[in-house]
Amino acid sequence: MAEDKKELSPDAKARLKAEYGREWRQELRKATPLKDRMKAERRKMPERPPEVRNKDFREVNLGLDAEAARAEARRCWDCANPQCVSGCPVGIDIPSFVKLIEQGKFLEAAWKLKETNSLPAICGRVCPQETQCEDLCNVKKATGRAVAIGNLERFAADFERGSGKIVIPPLPPPTGRKAAVIGAGPAGLTVAGDLAKLGHKVTIFEALHISGGVLVYGIPEFRLPKAILKAEVEYLKRLGVEIRTSFVVGKTATIDDLRADGFEAFFIASGAGLPNFMRIPGENLVGVYSANEYLTRVNLMKAYDFPNYDTPVFPARRAAVIGGGNVAMDSVRTAKRLGAERAMIVYRRSRQELPARIEEVHHAEEEGIEFHFLTTPIRYLGDEAGHVRAMECLKMGLGEPDASGRRKPVPIEGSEFTTEVDMVVVAIGQSPNPLIPQTTPGLTMGKWGNIDVDWKTMRTSLEGVYAGGDIIRGGATVILAMGDGRIAAAEMDAYLKARPRS
Amino acid sequence: MARILDRRRLVPNLHLIEVEAPEVARKCRPGQFVILMPDERGERIPLSISDWDAARGSVTSVFLTVGTSSHKLSRLAAGDEIPVYVGPLGRPSEIENFGTVLLAGGCFGIGAIYPLARALKKAGNRVLTVIDVKARYLLYWEDKLRAASDRVFIASRDFALDSKQYVPAKIEEILGAGPKVDRVIAIGCTYLMYSCAMATKPRGIKTIVSLNPIMVDGTGMCGACRCTAAGRTKFACVDGPDFDGHEIDWDELFKRRKSYFDDEIRSLCYWERKEFP
Known part of the structure; x- marks a missing residue:
């Protein structure tokens, strides 16, 4: 089910229509009959073998080659009424870029992507396309297998990066307006790119x-190589964006301080930097990590290369990761790569309810990850040094659907059992980071500690202050954060341009 | 990048580092800390702020060489740059006129209590300061603390000094001698803070400790620094670092502090073999 199918604006519809009507598109449609397009099998993403890749941190997916990408693009019918676009939180003109790939115009395809998505190499890797654009694909409805839009997006973006022909779009004359973006995650990078281009x-x-x-501290190298992120950040710098790292808004300076320094518009994208715990006995034992800490040690601080890097991380023999989302999959696959004999997912619901992407679950299973469904920890047990040595669990059954529409897990009485573990990663979600809300008087908050916004404009309760990403959503996805950023950037642009010159 | 303005050995294993950080200097308050990395491969380590100069745009800390990152830091000099220097982090200490405040500092905490002494004195308190040193040659900043306090006591096991006690015994002695003390603030190693809190507990004097658990980001994002205060899990980086010493689960804190004991030694040996072949 597409999570966020949205009605396209009349403008967007008109643009799609105009592109659809172009001569080259008409010719391309005629060149291959529909029944041939339907006959072609979906091209499989080449992957490194599980028993090799589960011992290192290099990328699992290898990417389509040019021939496969063109063949995959040919599967797309170039529909008159493309549903895929309304499944994309940033509204990428999907048919146009796919058809450019079919034609072999790979650079042009990348530029087309970049008109609406400043981070295509990242989205092509980490977006849950199967529940968004690909879920609405008409080819899926007819043949059961959607066009591999995500794999094609990745292909075009990688091709551009590999070509060394990254083009900086012509920039308009400077407006003289200053905007501050708080947080260099997916939402913040999107807003920065959009505003700089304006x-x-x-x-x-x-x-x-x-x-x-989260792209640097959270998502591991084997899913998103850091070199790709670095290239995207370099691109933003070339657009004229200044990045001040090691600067904690709320501590190093408040939003009011920045206003006094001449910033006129603000975008708060400080993320879901507050890990949730279950508040069960033994959770503070040594060896029990939040997923944020575990992944930050490994990804940001490079603990996988200890002692070449100074930050350590526990090498587990038996690792249990609590939770069933993408962060849980990243954590458990990391534990496996760091040498765990048994790396286990412990999830309180069943396989059907797993919130992680199917691809991630599939990859994890191939790599030898154990899944323990309908199980929840109730207590951790420690040794005399205070290090976790076992966990007591309870089996669960599934009851009636809850507010999320998923069947609610219900404890089965008397089903307690104890299993030996020497490391636990708690990956049950994050809450919005409280630092900015605490230090910004007048900012209206929601009941989950999130910043309240008007969802149409991303405006907060404070003049000139906008917010997006996990600080308003709790733990969501990269692409939803970027979608928020797109809306906010357009609103901020209008706000800045309407402001009187001081 | 942040430029080091001064890096000096104060006494064996304890160093002072002054860093150019105008924005941090403009914002910092007593009781806060910074996080820094000595080089691109270093750990992010938290250091208490011992002094700052908003006009000069600098912030000073005193640190003990423990693991690889602090040893690396101790080998840097004025003019060198470090890749990460971020702050001021944590909540500032409560500063108001409490009446009489007894400050206890040991190790790097001798430096860390200095801004508190200064601010508490300014707020109208009578400030009694106890400096804990194992031996005379480990004493530093005595003059600065004397200038900022009403009275300074030295607790030491060095027979050359007049006092021959560890800090909790000294606190007992001071409290026993009569002055009404309204608040005790202890900063230093975990054991010093623990023993000060234990010394004041029977008398019910509010005792604030500045906790120093292992941290990574220092902004509440990772939860490495969690500790238990009054039965609830807290993050020392954003809920602290100051806590009521009578409410802390000390056993848990001691154990969590030692989480990476073996790794620290392994890392240090590895670094020393490279550094001193």
Whole structure:
């Protein structure tokens, strides 16, 4: 089910229509009959073998080659009424870029992507396309297998990066307006790119020492190589975006301080930087990590290369990861790569309810990850040094559907059992980081500690202050954060341009 | 990048580092800390702020060489740059006129209590300061603390000094001698803070400790620094670092502090073999 199918604006519809009517598109449609397009099998993403890749941190997916990409693009019918676009939170003109690939115009395809998505190499890797664009694909409805839009997006973006022909779009004359973006994660990077392209002076303030937010501290190298992120950040710098790392808004300076320094518009994208715990006994034992800490040690601080890097991480023999989302999959696959004999997912619902992407679950299974469904920890047990040595669990049954529409897990009485573990990663979600709300008087908050916004404009309760991404959503996805960023950037642009010159 | 303005050995294993950080200097308050990395491969380590100069745009900390990152830091000099220097982090200490405040500092905490002494004195308190040193040659900043306090006591096991006690015994002695003390603030190693809190507990004097658990990001994002205060899990980086010492689960804190004991040694040996072949 597509999570966020949205009605396209009349403008967007008109643009799609105009592109659809172009001569080259008409010719391309005629060149291959529909029944041939339907006969072609979906091209499989080449992957490194599981028993090899589960011992290192290099990327699992290898990417389509040019021949496969063109063949896959040919599967797309170039529909008159493309449903896929309304499944994309940033509204990418999917038919246009796919048809450019079919024609072999790979650079043009990448540029087409970049008109609406500043981070295509990242989205092509980490977006849940199967529940968004690909879920609405008409080819899927007819043949059961959607066009591999995500794999094609990745292909075009990688081709552009590999070609060394990254083009900086012509920039309008500077508007003389200053905008501050708080947080260099997917939402912040999107806003910064959009505003810079509109001629505004943008400064990103990032608390950590490397830009990327969850893309750098959270998502592991084997799913998103850091070199790709680095290239995207370099691109933003070339657009004139300034990035101040090691700057904690709320601590190093408040939003009011930045206003006094001449910033006129603000975008708060400080993320879901507050890990949730279950509040069960033994959770503070040594060896029980939040997923944020575990992944940050490994990804940001490079603990996988200890002692070449100074930050350590426990090498587990038996690792249990609590949760069933993408962060849980990243954590458990990381534990496996760091040498765990048994790396286990412990999830309180069943396989059908797993929130992680199917591809991630599939990859994890191939790599030898154990899945323990309908199980929840109730207590951790420690040794005399205070290090976790076992966990007591309870089996669950599934009851009636809850507010999320998924069947609610119900404890089965008397089903307690104890299993030996020497490391636990708690990956049950994050809450919005409280630092900015605490230090910004007048900012209206929701009941989950999130910043309240008007969802049409991303405007907060404060004049000139916008917000997006996980600080308003709790733990969501990269592409939803970027979607928020697109809306906010357009609104901020209008706000900045309407402001009287001081 | 942040430029080091001064890096000096104060006494064996304890160093002062002054870093150019105008924005941090403009914002910092007593009781806060910074996080820094000595080089691109270093750990992010938290250091208490011991002094700052908003006009000069600099922030000073005193640190103990423990693991690889602090040893690397101790080998840097004025003019060198470090890749990460971020702050001021944590909530500032409560500063108001409490009446009489007894400050206890040991190790790097001798430096860390200095801004508190200064601010508490300014707020109208009578400030009694106890400096804990194992031996005379480990004493530093005595003059600065004397200038900022009403009275300074030295607790030491060095027979050359007049006092021959560890800090909790000294606190007992001071409290026993009569002055009404309204608040005790202890900063230093975990054991010092623990023993100060234990010394004041029977008398019910509010005792604030500045906790120093292992941290990574220092902004509440990772939860490495979690500790238990009054039965609830807290993140020392954003809920602290100051806590009521009578409410802390000390056993848990001691154990969590030692989480990476073996790794620290392994890392240090590895670094020393490269550094001193």
